[in-house]
Amino acid sequence: MDYKSQPVSGQSQLEMGALNGESVHESDDESLYSPEKETYNCSIPKIERGSSSGNSQASINVMLRNVYKSIKIVVFSNKLNLLIPFGPIAILVKKLNGGHAWVFFLSLLGITPLAERLGYATEQLAFFTGPTVGGLLNATFGNATELIISIYALKSGMVRVVQLSLLGSILSNMLLVLGCAFFCGGLVCHKEQRFKKETAVVNSGLLLMAVMGLLFPAVLHYTHTEVHSGQSELALSRFSSCVMLVAYAAYLFFQLKSHRNLYEALNEDGSSIEEGSNDDESAEISKWESIIWLFIMTTWISILSEYLVHAIEGTSIAWNLPLTFISVILLPIVGNAAEHASAIMFAMKDKLDISLGVAIGSSTQISMFGIPFSVVVGWMMGQRMDLDFQLFETATLFITVLVVAFMLQEGTSNYFKGLMLILCYLIVAASFFVHEDPSQGDDNQPKT
Amino acid sequence: KKLHPIYTAESGSSSGGSWVSGIKTLIYVVYKSIRTVVFSNKLNFLLPFGPAAILAWVFFLSLVGIAPLAERLGYATEQLAFFTEPTVGGLLNATFGNATELIISIFALKSGLIRIVQLSLLGSILSNLLLVLGCAFLCGGLVLQKEQLFNKVTAVVNSGLLLMAVMGLLLPTVLHYTHTEVYFGKSELDLSRFSSCIMLVTYAAYLLFQLKSQSDQYVSLNEIEEGVDDDKAPQISKWESVIWLLVITTCVSILSEYLVDTIEGTAIALNIPLSFISVILLPLVGNAVDHASAITFAMKDKLDITLGVSIGSTTQIALFVIPFSVVLGWIMGQAMDLNFQLFETTTLVISILVVALMLQEGTSHYFKGLILLLCYLIVAASFFVHDSSAGEEKN
Numbered sequence: 001m002d003y004k005s006q007p008v009s010g011q012s013q014l015e016m017g018a019l020n021g022e023s024v025h026e027s028d029d030e031s032l033y034s035p036e037k038e039t040y041n042c043s044i045p046k047i048e049r050g051s052s053s054g055n056s057q058a059s060i061n062v063m064l065r066n067v068y069k070s071i072k073i074v075v076f077s078n079k080l081n082l083l084i085p086f087g088p089i090a091i092l093v094k095k096l097n098g099g100h101a102w103v104f105f106l107s108l109l110g111i112t113p114l115a116e117r118l119g120y121a122t123e124q125l126a127f128f129t130g131p132t133v134g135g136l137l138n139a140t141f142g143n144a145t146e147l148i149i150s151i152y153a154l155k156s157g158m159v160r161v162v163q164l165s166l167l168g169s170i171l172s173n174m175l176l177v178l179g180c181a182f183f184c185g186g187l188v189c190h191k192e193q194r195f196k197k198e199t200a201v202v203n204s205g206l207l208l209m210a211v212m213g214l215l216f217p218a219v220l221h222y223t224h225t226e227v228h229s230g231q232s233e234l235a236l237s238r239f240s241s242c243v244m245l246v247a248y249a250a251y252l253f254f255q256l257k258s259h260r261n262l263y264e265a266l267n268e269d270g271s272s273i274e275e276g277s278n279d280d281e282s283a284e285i286s287k288w289e290s291i292i293w294l295f296i297m298t299t300w301i302s303i304l305s306e307y308l309v310h311a312i313e314g315t316s317i318a319w320n321l322p323l324t325f326i327s328v329i330l331l332p333i334v335g336n337a338a339e340h341a342s343a344i345m346f347a348m349k350d351k352l353d354i355s356l357g358v359a360i361g362s363s364t365q366i367s368m369f370g371i372p373f374s375v376v377v378g379w380m381m382g383q384r385m386d387l388d389f390q391l392f393e394t395a396t397l398f399i400t401v402l403v404v405a406f407m408l409q410e411g412t413s414n415y416f417k418g419l420m421l422i423l424c425y426l427i428v429a430a431s432f433f434v435h436e437d438p439s440q441g442d443d444n445q446p447k448t
Numbered sequence: 449k450k451l452h453p454i455y456t457a458e459s460g461s462s463s464g465g466s467w468v469s470g471i472k473t474l475i476y477v478v479y480k481s482i483r484t485v486v487f488s489n490k491l492n493f494l495l496p497f498g499p500a501a502i503l504a505w506v507f508f509l510s511l512v513g514i515a516p517l518a519e520r521l522g523y524a525t526e527q528l529a530f531f532t533e534p535t536v537g538g539l540l541n542a543t544f545g546n547a548t549e550l551i552i553s554i555f556a557l558k559s560g561l562i563r564i565v566q567l568s569l570l571g572s573i574l575s576n577l578l579l580v581l582g583c584a585f586l587c588g589g590l591v592l593q594k595e596q597l598f599n600k601v602t603a604v605v606n607s608g609l610l611l612m613a614v615m616g617l618l619l620p621t622v623l624h625y626t627h628t629e630v631y632f633g634k635s636e637l638d639l640s641r642f643s644s645c646i647m648l649v650t651y652a653a654y655l656l657f658q659l660k661s662q663s664d665q666y667v668s669l670n671e672i673e674e675g676v677d678d679d680k681a682p683q684i685s686k687w688e689s690v691i692w693l694l695v696i697t698t699c700v701s702i703l704s705e706y707l708v709d710t711i712e713g714t715a716i717a718l719n720i721p722l723s724f725i726s727v728i729l730l731p732l733v734g735n736a737v738d739h740a741s742a743i744t745f746a747m748k749d750k751l752d753i754t755l756g757v758s759i760g761s762t763t764q765i766a767l768f769v770i771p772f773s774v775v776l777g778w779i780m781g782q783a784m785d786l787n788f789q790l791f792e793t794t795t796l797v798i799s800i801l802v803v804a805l806m807l808q809e810g811t812s813h814y815f816k817g818l819i820l821l822l823c824y825l826i827v828a829a830s831f832f833v834h835d836s837s838a839g840e841e842k843n
Contacts, residue, residue, distance in 0.1 A: 240826050
């Protein structure tokens with residue numbers, strides 16, 4: 001989610017460090033903020049100077065030109081944005097009382113480009129802020145789409161959908177995205193690719209900690225051994241969520257401040273990428289434009305998410321698919337489509353650290369930030385969101401984390417590992433296809 | 449040097465002085481011994497809590513009173529180990545290293561409090577694995593500001609042993625939980641007893657492996673200790689060690705009996721689940737000393753010793769104390785088995801996996817320690833809301 005393939009600056013993408021946009025901000029250290037003025041658009045500074053001296057008619061022209069330029073860069077420069085019109089179409093369909101399934105499908109398609117552009121805007125904004133704030137931005141907005149969908153689902157009391165969609169996002173990132181990346185990278189590069197295993201091990205540890213946080217409430221509930229039935233898992237979940245958020249904050253600190261050397265991207269020969277090649281990597285739109293676009297994209301995604309969330313149950317009935325399958329498999333595939341593409345692209349360029357950063361970093365973010373954050377938000381909203389994901393889902397997560405941890409612990413990858421991960425994902429998807437969620441009918445009521 | 453007064457005193461008595469001077473030297477020896485053993489450690493100011501416990505607030509006071517005794521027990525064992533061969537010394541450490549837990553378990557077994565035995569041993573493992581190791585990594589990483597290395601071969605071997613212990617616990621538990629045993633109520637017990645024997649054999653083999661191959665793999669440990677220990681000579685004589693060993697063991701036993709008798713009452717009185725007291729509070733105190741020494745060594749960049757203390761202790765409990773309790777229960781006629789119930793066993797599995805993953809690289813930094821520590825927080829919180837009375841029919 002952190003590294004969108006910008007068509008304009010293909011090769012310089014390699015500077016987009018290891019995990020969460022970290023060395024993007026290292027490049028900031030070098031090229032600081034001066035290049036921004038000269039690189040992105042020679043015409044704009046002239047226009048700005050012109051506006052400060054011209055009369056009101058000229059300045060309106062100038063503003064229009066700015067806006068036009070901005071739109072051109074942000075909206076029209078990415079092929080994925082062809083899907084943008086689907087968003088308004090979805091709203092139209094809903095207004096015309098079209099089928100839930102259509103609304104769901106269209107809004108899903110409509111969100112995809114917006115998610116990608118949101119990542120782009122975040123990246124651009126990160127150029128203008130310091131490395132730390134930039135890293136934090138990436139860390140928070142990296143999975144903004146999932147967070148926004150979760151918040152809307154929580155508002156509607158659809159706790160189960162939140163749990164399933166977040167779980168699905170983790171599974172998709174760990175198995176599908178990583179598997180495809182390893183597979184394509186192995187096939188294209190015809191060799192064993194290496195990556196930094198220290199970061200992989202730390203991330204695996206965090207994922208296992210997240211599994212622990214999820215496992216205990218689930219087993220507590222399942223074995224009926226809680227002290228206050230119905231209350232204990234909720235209290236435990238809330239406590240564990242706070243602990244997990246603390247761990248995530250410490251992880252950000254660890255990543256961005258104290259162990260930055262661990263997160264430098266590797267060249268093919270294992271040496272760190274030099275700063276020199278960062279010079280042509282700079283912002284394409286100005287700071288305020290980034291912020292404005294960030295807001296616009298977020299608003300758009302929120303609107304579409306609302307439609308998405310309301311249509312989801314109707315869709316499951318219309319298409320005769322289990323709700324779990326839609327939440328766990330379909331939703332994330334689309335939500336992660338852009339990350340998916342960029343991870344594969346980086347793997348094929350033999351920059352596996354970046355792929356890992358995208359895939360595993362995103363999983364860690366969702367499991368250690370997205371999920372506990374939803375619990376806390378639910379706490380504030382008064383919704384009974386807890387970490388009891390039910391035994392089947394928790395078991396799936398557990399075994400997935402184990403498989404991935406083992407695959408990663410060596411620090412090498414080949415196409416076969418990728419293939420195994422993809423096939424594991426197929427098995428997981430098939431399991432959810434035939435999985436009847438026991439608490440499905442209770443989405444809008446307090447959990448038993 | 450401290451040695452001289454004792455030996456001159458002894459030689460004085462053996463040179464055939466009068467009967468009175470013999471008694472004088474004996475008193476002198478005893479005095480010196482007491483001074484060395486009892487007063488030289490700051491922790492011992494907690495000793496009076498022991499007798500006070502007999503009067504009131506039995507549980508907490510005996511808990512606090514046991515802490516210094518546990519430490520002194522370790523000290524006496526160490527001293528005795530100087531006088532025996534390395535092999536026997538190693539065996540001594542291996543057996544008495546967790547003597548406190550052993551003694552508490554024996555008393556609990558005698559009273560038929562099987563669940564408490566299981567929970568306290570489980571808690572001891574969890575505390576060593578997550579809390580002690582986490583604190584050590586965290587403090588070491590923060591103080592030394594660098595990544596510390598340790599011998600990962602031993603860590604991996606220990607992880608393997610721990611996973612084997614988990615297997616021994618997991619199978620009876622799942623058997624019971626899925627109601628698929630052949631003879632309901634009897635099969636898990638038989639399976640547990642058989643598995644315990646196998647685990648004890650494994651532990652014996654592990655000791656052999658450790659002691660015999662001390663030359664190659666544990667060289668780093670010895671080299672470090674050699675430098676540190678040059679001025680470390682036995683501070684008390686051999687017979688004194690043995691006597692002190694017996695004295696302290698007796699004290700620990702007395703306090704343990706009180707501890708075990710009052711544990712259920714305390715749970716009800718304080719309205720805390722029994723599982724929380726057994727799993728979290730008991731081991732906190734029982735391991736307090738291990739805890740402190742592990743952190744000290746980590747901050748001195750002697751991470752191998754830290755690992756030896758924490759992971760070694762864990763392996764000892766998992767592969768020796770637990771099976772030993774089962775066998776002891778077998779002898780006593782108590783139905784102690786390895787079915788620790790699903791929740792507890794799950795906790796153990798996931799904890800061991802997290803630790804095994806953290807250790808397999810052979811490096812540590814403060815963040816790994818923080819992860820382990822936070823995991824322990826989550827575990828503690830889970831046991832706080834966990835009712836471990838094992839609602840199903842437990843004999």
